[in-house]
Amino acid sequence: MPGILLGDVLPNFEAETTIGKIKFHEFLGNSWGILFSHPRDFTPVCTTELARAAKLHEEFKKRDVKMIALSIDSVEDHRKWSEDIMSFNQDKACCAMPFPIIADDKRELSVLLGMLDPDERDKDGMPLTARCVFVVGPDKRLKLSILYPATTGRNFDEILRVIDSLQLTATKKVATPVDWKTHTERLAAVTIKQKAPEKKTKREREQNFTVFLKLRDSLETHTHTHTFGGHSFREILRYMEPEKNQVKLSVISLSRTQVFPKALRMFL
Template sequence: MALRINDIAPDFTADTTEGQISFHDWIGDGYAVLFSHPKDFTPVCTTELGQMAGMVDEFAKRDAKIIGISVDPVEDHHKWKSDIQSLTGNQVSYPMIGDPDLKIAKLYDMLPAEETRTDGRTPADNATVRSVFVIGPDKKVKLSLTYPMTTGRNFDEILRALDSIRLTAQHKVATPANWQQGADVIVTPAVSDDEAREKFGEFEQRLPYLRTVKQPG
């Protein structure tokens, strides 16, 4: 069954480059960004893992942990890390999950549940293992994105979305298209005009169903 927004992210136990983890326990009380790869030593993924390695502090500022997964063994991940650092100058300090039996890829609906072949798989066989999941402190999926193998992921967009997710979880607002930190936000329809004035001060009525205010907080 496909994972949808607000579904509980499946829990699992797995070996990683930082030792064995139980996923929900590892997430703890913050957010997690799980991003997946179809194979080790692939060119686009090498650039992505290095990019994320350089953004660990930015995610930490947002109370978010990073974890990668590839359908190869952990020992291969350790070898791959040196290539990643050599190419990007960034050392991978976040855990990378080994998933050679495809258990987690199938658990997260990135591969069909009936897929049984594990040996001799190519990146093309695993092309759909190219998803990003943002998971909240409640262990629910807040965002999911899947990219083709030839298109490198934009992790600045993941940060922007995470900022929106955290802001809108704290306040009764939504963010408009292309929103950036500090820009105006939308008052959700569930908030009455009187409550909006009490919470945010005066608002701008852009359309009968669209009210904007300065970003709270």
């Protein structure tokens, strides 16, 4: 079945939606985007999901993320169902959904993007759309893909958390640890270069080592590069000026490209 992988550019497909015909790339513009599919309109789990997504619309908007949903139902069904969703949210039934829903009644887009759930079928035996989540960057490339079976509803608060991480790591050389949330610790990647001793090679070569240090999330992140030979780990940390940058002196992990330098081997 066709699908899309992380880093792939999403196709600039045309689709009929509750706000009219769109081209996907033009709809996104220079914003981030989230495309999420659901099995069928007027079903209990799907109603709770889109109701929650509608309530969180302002949170997505704050992050410059445009939302768009998809299922195999018609535009007419989407519009009628939208009234139920807004009523479920205790909003006036006449209020419009804050994001469009794609009508993929021929399943062409669902097949193209690999969104169908083979274990869930309609009365005619045709597969329904699974609960897919695609987060797309301003470059129109896939940044995140989550695939839930039709029987399991999504957690849109978790999706917001992941978007916060994606947007942070898109602009800074950091990684976010387990259960990370904004205003908590993050990990900074610090690259150290070593010149190998002459006696080990006929030509001078460099080795790259990445040390992950804990940073307070409110601080700016810096990448430090240092060429050393025989320096102690304490001297390396002193070079990186941890007091100035308020880096906590705790090594999370160290990755290598060739051989660990003797100065760091004793710490592993």
